[in-house]
Amino acid sequence: MCGIVGYIGPKSAESVLISGLKRLEYRGYDSAGISVISKDNKLETRKKAGKVSVLVQELADLPIAPAHIGIGHTRWATHGAPTDRNAHPHIGGSHHRLSLIHNGIIENFASLKKELSAAGTVFTSETDSEVVAHLVAIEYDKLQDLKQAFMVVVRRLEGAFTLLCIHQDHPDVVFAARRNSPLVIGLGQAENFLGSDVAAFIEYTKHAVAVGQDQIVELRSGSFQISDFEGNPVEAEEFEVSWDASAASKGGWPSFMAKEIADQPQAVGDTLMGRISSDGSVNLAEMADLAKLSEANRIVFVACGTAAYAAEAAKYAIEKWAKIPVSVELAHEFRYRDPVIDDKTLVIAMSQSGETMDTLMAVRHALSEGAKVLAVCNTQGATLAREAHATIYTHAGPEVAVASTKAFTAQVTAGQLIGLVLAWQRESLPIVELKKIGLELLTLPRKIKEVLDTAASMGELAKGFADAKSVLFLGRNIAYPIALEGALKLKELAYIHAEGFAAGELKHGPIALVENGQPVIVIVPSRLGEGSLHAKVVSNIQEIKARGARVIAIAEAGDSETGDYADEIFFIPETMPLLAGQLSVIPLQIFAMELSNAKGLDVDQPRNLAKSVTVE
Ligand code: F6R
Numbered sequence: 001m002c003g004i005v006g007y008i009g010p011k012s013a014e015s016v017l018i019s020g021l022k023r024l025e026y027r028g029y030d031s032a033g034i035s036v037i038s039k040d041n042k043l044e045t046r047k048k049a050g051k052v053s054v055l056v057q058e059l060a061d062l063p064i065a066p067a068h069i070g071i072g073h074t075r076w077a078t079h080g081a082p083t084d085r086n087a088h089p090h091i092g093g094s095h096h097r098l099s100l101i102h103n104g105i106i107e108n109f110a111s112l113k114k115e116l117s118a119a120g121t122v123f124t125s126e127t128d129s130e131v132v133a134h135l136v137a138i139e140y141d142k143l144q145d146l147k148q149a150f151m152v153v154v155r156r157l158e159g160a161f162t163l164l165c166i167h168q169d170h171p172d173v174v175f176a177a178r179r180n181s182p183l184v185i186g187l188g189q190a191e192n193f194l195g196s197d198v199a200a201f202i203e204y205t206k207h208a209v210a211v212g213q214d215q216i217v218e219l220r221s222g223s224f225q226i227s228d229f230e231g232n233p234v235e236a237e238e239f240e241v242s243w244d245a246s247a248a249s250k251g252g253w254p255s256f257m258a259k260e261i262a263d264q265p266q267a268v269g270d271t272l273m274g275r276i277s278s279d280g281s282v283n284l285a286e287m288a289d290l291a292k293l294s295e296a297n298r299i300v301f302v303a304c305g306t307a308a309y310a311a312e313a314a315k316y317a318i319e320k321w322a323k324i325p326v327s328v329e330l331a332h333e334f335r336y337r338d339p340v341i342d343d344k345t346l347v348i349a350m351s352q353s354g355e356t357m358d359t360l361m362a363v364r365h366a367l368s369e370g371a372k373v374l375a376v377c378n379t380q381g382a383t384l385a386r387e388a389h390a391t392i393y394t395h396a397g398p399e400v401a402v403a404s405t406k407a408f409t410a411q412v413t414a415g416q417l418i419g420l421v422l423a424w425q426r427e428s429l430p431i432v433e434l435k436k437i438g439l440e441l442l443t444l445p446r447k448i449k450e451v452l453d454t455a456a457s458m459g460e461l462a463k464g465f466a467d468a469k470s471v472l473f474l475g476r477n478i479a480y481p482i483a484l485e486g487a488l489k490l491k492e493l494a495y496i497h498a499e500g501f502a503a504g505e506l507k508h509g510p511i512a513l514v515e516n517g518q519p520v521i522v523i524v525p526s527r528l529g530e531g532s533l534h535a536k537v538v539s540n541i542q543e544i545k546a547r548g549a550r551v552i553a554i555a556e557a558g559d560s561e562t563g564d565y566a567d568e569i570f571f572i573p574e575t576m577p578l579l580a581g582q583l584s585v586i587p588l589q590i591f592a593m594e595l596s597n598a599k600g601l602d603v604d605q606p607r608n609l610a611k612s613v614t615v616e
Pocket of ligand 1 (some may be wrong): 355612
């Protein structure tokens, strides 16, 4: 939530900041702004409510001075409405020489604001962030040392913050600080960058440095220094970014969402790459870091939203293959209810961004209780990866559309890999069975591609539902979390009320919702799956049809029975029942995307949302 970018070097600060903000816009799009220090040492700022495109228009109408240092911000509003005044950067002090941007929430801002107001400071916004800008400016006026002033202030702050600050008396340095919010440095040739994540500067450099908790950065064009909040130097952790810039651009697709849905064969293929050998055996070297993993007596996933549904989908496979109890906890509920965990619990934190505050807080709690923590994360340099004992990266590439698609299929795949490794370690299934699963996993990228090749029909169908008031999703077993994910995608992208249900739960209440014409999307289990689940779900279809539902079925190729009852049917290729989630979710993603397009909505940046929820 909120994207920040900083630059110092020979390029035009304005163009580096704007391109960084465009890449970070998925983190929030309530307002955007930049500050630069011109060559004749004048601080200039432009900021506007609305998306980065509105700021770009403002810069065209009211050009900003050419400059080689600057900071930029795209906002997801917390304190104060999304207005021009509340947009960042905020100017500190009565001389208007300092500019500051902030991602996070300053929890003690009210008392700090009171103190400043009593001393005569006049505020121009309702934000918590402006308080910090004034504090640093006032402290600087006292100390005449920007770094000391910045340090004195950050030590007083409570809550979550990434802060970037420039001062026109010091046109050769950007100061930054972070606590509980993300920050990475990008290292270039005689130029350096700061960003909420590597997407901010991926166009210019792949050489990056992760900034740790409670650290301060002093960034100059040819050097950088990291210290703690007391000023003690801290060693930098450098890494190479594996994403390339083209992966974070639309590349001719009408939207990032369309591109990312189409990227899924590669996202899943890359997540499997090097981890399953050609004979089907699995090797997740990252898990070797988790000493005595096979001694864990249960697994608890902590995650939010789509990532939690991916964990739910993985749960079915892990329990079945590795015979270990698995539960999935919404991270924000887990953290605040004294969960029973100990050193025999393996906590797996699933997070695309690795910055979701709810998930991070759950992980910190689990660590404090002695649990082993494994992260499943898509973003290099993310806080989650730094705090967990070990990390398995999903290699889905940058996910820019706010609603998650390719990260989901990659997360489910990573969860299945974990299940497979545990099953090998625990010898819970014969090796021949495990190799068979490994080999079937390797077929998934091809099968996902087959689904995509035939998915246009699902898109066409979706257009007919633009006036729907509500859509229900039914699934059972592995398809239950897929139904939940399908419903979430529809809510997020098309603003249509949607609910996912376990098909078996239907008769226990939800069937009361079914009336004439009610659209219901049913994910039908494989005929090869558990017991008679296929027959049971086909019966469910008949029950809702009898009450007037309009049924769209997602069924496996060769299922000749379901079509007799459903109004529409979309086939996915055959696979092992536990692996079918990565296939059946694709038509649901396309359904939601095309419905959003049909309603003329912004499919990449749905209203009220931000990717990377970095506040609790
Ligand atoms: C929905 C979506 C969110 C995220 C959730 C967790 O489309 O994207 O529900 O899945 O906010 O985000 P990460 O995976 O970054 O922790």
